[in-house]
Amino acid sequence: MTTSERTINFTRGVPADEAFPAPELADCVTAVLRERRVQVLQYGPSAGFLPLREWVAAHHGVAVDQVLLGNGSLPFIDLLGWALLERGDSVLVESPTYDRTLTLLRRHGARVAGVPITGEGLDLDALEAAVRRVRPRLLYTIPDFQNPSGATATLANRRRVAELAAEHGFWILEDAPYRPLRYRGAEVRSLHELIPARTLHMSSFTKQISPGVRVGYLIGDARLVARLAKAAEDTYITPNLLGEAAVYEFCHRGLLEPQLERLRTLYRPRLEAACAAMRRCLPDAAWIEPDGGFFLSLTLSAGVRAEDLRARAAAAKLNLTDGRGFFPEPADGDRFLRLPFCALTPEEIGDGVQRLAEVVATLARRG
């Protein structure tokens, strides 16, 4: 066991505290409150602060009426539950997937089925079989640096997903909050670029600027965006214009790209530390090596249950998340571990993986 007394948390996937551009945001809020006082402070459109919608539209090469802003991107899934899904509709998700999406889909009565994910994206044979079996209304997927696995879908994989959507007429909900945070390799075309007519592309400024501003966006078919905007109006009238205005001004001033470059410079060594520690401490582990984002994941050997491991890890001051919550069938996550690496220093990451390896070794010896 390392001698460090500090608890290490491989738990929530949050940005590093040191990454927040607070003085720049203060300047941006001040400017936009001076220059667009009423537009920021009065009730506004439920689709969000128009200058930011325009900025996002230009950034993604779509029309303004294809852009919906919201209080983060998670709430769009709730809005889809009202505007698109009927109770009992089938929805396909990756297995594992983002746990909060599972919760929201089930809240709306969706029948959720999981499709295994590999290091190259969705298991295509399993996807095709599931599509034929459940006739999904929607496929929810995180193609870039997936939460929780860290996997990125290859271009060939995405092309096949797009073909299936076209052939079988389901919607693709592409959740892409980590996409700008690539630390190595070349960007892969998004599903929205491959099949814009069937794809709802979600992202947010949570990982790029700050969670606290609560600004996410969705891009897609203008008619569906209008229906979502109506559901948004029914739910909260207007999203938080102060945060959207701050983000708009930040982007308008050209501060986003330098901010992303700072984040990549901050997070790249953390990813490298995580990968190096995995190779050094857990050379036999089954894990996915990510090219960006927040997460690395591993699957423990048969016979070692993550639940036992978590209890022992906690005793060694290492906090791990219950992996079962990420799986549509929780039992599939018995041996799954997600390691978020962005909010830890390289040293903490190395210590954490070493503690993990030591606990795994103890359990394996007893097993």
Add this chain to the structure above:
Amino acid sequence: MTTSERTINFTRGVPADEAFPAPELADCVTAVLRERRVQVLQYGPSAGFLPLREWVAAHHGVAVDQVLLGNGSLPFIDLLGWALLERGDSVLVESPTYDRTLTLLRRHGARVAGVPITGEGLDLDALEAAVRRVRPRLLYTIPDFQNPSGATATLANRRRVAELAAEHGFWILEDAPYRPLRYRGAEVRSLHELIPARTLHMSSFTKQISPGVRVGYLIGDARLVARLAKAAEDTYITPNLLGEAAVYEFCHRGLLEPQLERLRTLYRPRLEAACAAMRRCLPDAAWIEPDGGFFLSLTLSAGVRAEDLRARAAAAKLNLTDGRGFFPEPADGDRFLRLPFCALTPEEIGDGVQRLAEVVATLARRG
């Protein structure tokens, strides 16, 4: 017809543009981003920015765990739909009531029944009969300067509502966003003060500071607040902390009471202009004279339908809202008109009521 060429909108109940304290908010955001950078910009508790929860708790004399912050107050009704109501539960509302609440209650499958409201509050005989008939889970009421009628419940009326809640065990959802905006007369004790154990008291900073900051709050039973906070976490993880932090700093600096005094000074002459114009131009109308808030309402004489009147009014550059949306039974609103007076100057209000009277006179002559 007045000679003014300007269209007058008696439509949405929004604050006056000139009422927004933009420079003060800019200072507040700047300060709080400097002093509480991570607390504002990182993910935070789903119940909201702790310093503002503490401020609200102290302001209302309740414990911090009885306070939930959210993105405005309307979303609390959606959260109640998930955390308190079962589909098919009965909910009583005032007739007329806030149209957006009706929409959200019905979205969640509530069986909504209306209880007529008078100038003194809920019609108590009708309320008691409805309580016995439908056995409500919840009564939604706006006791102060009601939207849309402008009525304020008397203390005796509130006491009887509280008694019925205690006797029959339903929750009271007291929506009180206009309560601090009293332009004459003395404050009446809130339902939350009369029966705290059964009351969820909602308010927001929308009318007090700005809609665009999107900050509302709910006060109530700590266990129910915890369930609502869980539903909030499932929906949006964290409310918009930037807006909450701005509002916190605004309140902490002692700026709220002077802001409210400015608003009262701005809006009082508008209410007086509205009442004077009603007396001058529509001396025979059935209308409720409000003591605060945003709205005055009237009921047209039998034989004059608001729908016909709205079409003619629009031709005379006077825009009116369809009153039927405020009624659980839309046909009950055929003759109902809501006049929001806060975002118009006294002169516009006088002109608007005069145009209204002229259109009413034309219709009455034809009728």
